[in-house]
Amino acid sequence: xxxxxxxxxxxxxxxxxxxxxxxxxxxxxxxxxxxxxxxxxxxxxxxxxxxxxxxxxxxxxxx
Amino acid sequence: xxxxxxxxxxxxxxxxxxxxxxxxxxxxxxxxxxxxxxxxxxxxxxxxxxxxxxxxxxxxxxxxxxxxxxxxxxxxxxxxxxxxxxxxxxxxxxxxxxxxxxxxxxxxxxxxxxxxxxxxxxxxxxxxxxxxxxxxxxxxxxxxxxxxxxxxxxxxxxxxxxxxxxxxxxxxxxxxxxxxxxxxxxxxxxxxxxxxxxxxxxxxxx
Numbered sequence: 001x002x003x004x005x006x007x008x009x010x011x012x013x014x015x016x017x018x019x020x021x022x023x024x025x026x027x028x029x030x031x032x033x034x035x036x037x038x039x040x041x042x043x044x045x046x047x048x049x050x051x052x053x054x055x056x057x058x059x060x061x062x063x
Numbered sequence: 064x065x066x067x068x069x070x071x072x073x074x075x076x077x078x079x080x081x082x083x084x085x086x087x088x089x090x091x092x093x094x095x096x097x098x099x100x101x102x103x104x105x106x107x108x109x110x111x112x113x114x115x116x117x118x119x120x121x122x123x124x125x126x127x128x129x130x131x132x133x134x135x136x137x138x139x140x141x142x143x144x145x146x147x148x149x150x151x152x153x154x155x156x157x158x159x160x161x162x163x164x165x166x167x168x169x170x171x172x173x174x175x176x177x178x179x180x181x182x183x184x185x186x187x188x189x190x191x192x193x194x195x196x197x198x199x200x201x202x203x204x205x206x207x208x209x210x211x212x213x214x215x216x217x218x219x220x221x222x223x224x225x226x227x228x229x230x231x232x233x234x235x236x237x238x239x240x241x242x243x244x245x246x247x248x249x250x251x252x253x254x255x256x257x258x259x260x261x262x263x264x265x266x267x268x269x
Contacts, residue, residue, distance in 0.1 A: 038154070
C-alpha cells in the first residue's frame with residue numbers, strides 16, 4: 001500500500017460527533033453507499049425482454 | 064401412515080410448481096427484488112470459502128498466498144452479504160412485506176438477520192489477530208454486564224471457533240431455508256400499489 005490509502009489505513013478511525021451520536025467516517029461512507037444502492041435499485045428501470053416475451057406469446061397463439 | 068400424511072401435507076402446501084417456478088409476476092422485474100437472491104449468493108460464497116478454510120486450517124490460510132486470498136474472500140463476501148441483506152431488509156420493510164399472510168416469512172428473515180450478526184461476531188473473534196483480541200476484550204464487559212459471560216465466553220477461542228464453524232452456520236442455514244420455502248409458499252410480496260390480481264396465486268406458470 002502506498003500514498004493516501006496507506007496513510008488513511010494506518011491511523012485510528014476518525015469519528016464525527018453530534019452530542020451523544022458518534023460514527024466513524026468509514027461506517028458513515030458504508031451506510032451512505034447502501035442508501036445510494038437502495039435508491040438506485042428503486043429508481044433505475046430493470047431491463048426486460050419484452051421482445052422475446054412477445055415472440056413466445058405469438059408462438060403460443062400459432063399453436 | 065405418517066410418511067403419507069407428510070407427503071400429502073407438503074404437496075398441498077408447497078406443490079412442485081410453486082417450489083421450482085419458471086415464471087414470476089411482472090412486478091418482480093425491479094432491481095429491488097434482486098437483493099434477496101444476491102444475499103443468498105453471497106451466503107453461498109461464505110459457506111464455500113468457509114469450508115475451504117475449515118479443511119485447510121489456519122497454518123495454511125495465515126501463511127500461503129492462496130490461503131490469504133480465500134481468507135479475504137470469506138471476509139469480503141460477509142461484507143457484501145450484510146450490504147445486500149440490509150438493502151433487502153429496507154426494500155421489504157418499505158413495501159410492508161408481512162402483508163398477505165407472510166408474517167412467518169418476515170419473522171424468519173428477522174431471525175436470520177440476528178443469527179447472521181451472531182455468526183459474523185464470532186467470525187471477528189476467531190481471526191487470531193489484534194483486531195479479534197480488541198473486539199473480544201471490549202465485548203466481554205458487555206456480556207458480563209448482562210450475566211451471560213460464563214456461558215458465552217468471548218475470550219474463549221475454542222468456544223467461539225466451534226460456534227462459528229458448526230453451530231451458528233447450521234442455525235442460519237436452517238432459518239434461511241425456512242425463509243426461502245416461505246417465500247415460495249406465499250409468493251414474492253407485491254408492491255403496495257400493485258394490481259391485486261397480479262399475484263403469485265393468479266400468475267400462470269408456463
